[in-house]
Amino acid sequence: MSPVVAVAGGTDGLGRGIVEALKAGGQYEIVVLSRKTNPELEKKLGVRVLAADYSSPDALVELLEKNKIWAILSTISSAIDTLPETNLIQAADRSKVTRRFIPNIWSGMEWSADMTEKVPMAAIKMAILAALEPTSLEWTTVYVGIFMDYYVPTLHTYAHTMPLAIDVEANMAAIPGSGDYPVYFTHTLDIGKFVGALLGRPKWERTYYLAADQMTFNELVRLMEEIKGAKFTVTYDSIESLEQGQMTALPGMHKMLEAVGGGAAGSFILPMLAKVGALLDGALPGMEKGSRLDRLFPDIKPLTLRAGLEKAYKGN
Secondary structure, three states: OOOEEEEEEOOOHHHHHHHHHHHHHHHOOOEEEEEOHHHHHHHHHHOOEEEOOOOHHHHHHHHHHHOEEEEEOOOOOOOOOHHHHHHHHHHHHHHHOOOOOEEEOOOOOOHHHOOOOOOOOHHHHHHHHHHHHOOOOOEEEOOOOOEEEHHHOOOOOOOOOOOEEEOOOOOOOEEEEOOOOOOOOOOHHHHHHHHHHHOOOOOOEEEEEOOOOOHHHHHHHHHHHHHHOOOOOOEEOOOHHHOOOOOOOHHHHHHHHHHHHHHHHHHHHHHHHHHHHOOOOOOHHHHHOOEEHHHHHHOOOOHHHHHHHHHHHHHO
């Protein structure tokens, strides 16, 4: 019998991409943890969708043990409330069958305690890591860079489009700082492939990194101009303005905000993204010296930015 791997939050976004990749790999029995059952989605995914009461650690322990869940990959949204994920961590630790846990840290930035005053999101991520520290679970964090999906939005993805720094559809860019620092990118569907390989390792390190591609924002703009045959309008947001929560909102950003609540959402999301942008230069210091999944598993060939853009805009 294959080990059972649960993807918490696997109905959409990164989680659904991970489910799709793991199911294609065929090494594990995949289940999705969701706040409610979804028979229609079960048929589409070909995996069970289990209703999880994230408000009750006791109910979660029962769910994990009943379904013999060996490993949990969390993609639960924790932008405001960490309780669902911390309750799941507590339940996984109490479960007699659950052994492994990857929290919802999948990020282009290594979060640290000294960031909490600058970026509220840092405090949330640090709380999740603090909840894992005292457990007996084998757990790891995976830093994946920025989702490549944002820059090849016409390709298959479940991630919600967010034109961070560059709006490829509008031929515009609003780059944080100089734009000359290295940035790392991975497509969400590739993340699932590497995580599937990581699950097969007998022992985990505490932190892993993953980068399917690397270039500066300025280099990415030039690549997009080359492939699209169009000149981009480029502006630069100073670090000082970003630290104050002020950023240039690209057209695609306005569309994204309208989809999640309009002005009210923008008053929270834009300042948060601005403050994150101020920290992008040097955001992943461990990427060069740490354990890289793309180096540990060289047989997995992830999508590169050039290949993705050529496929998206040239049909190659």
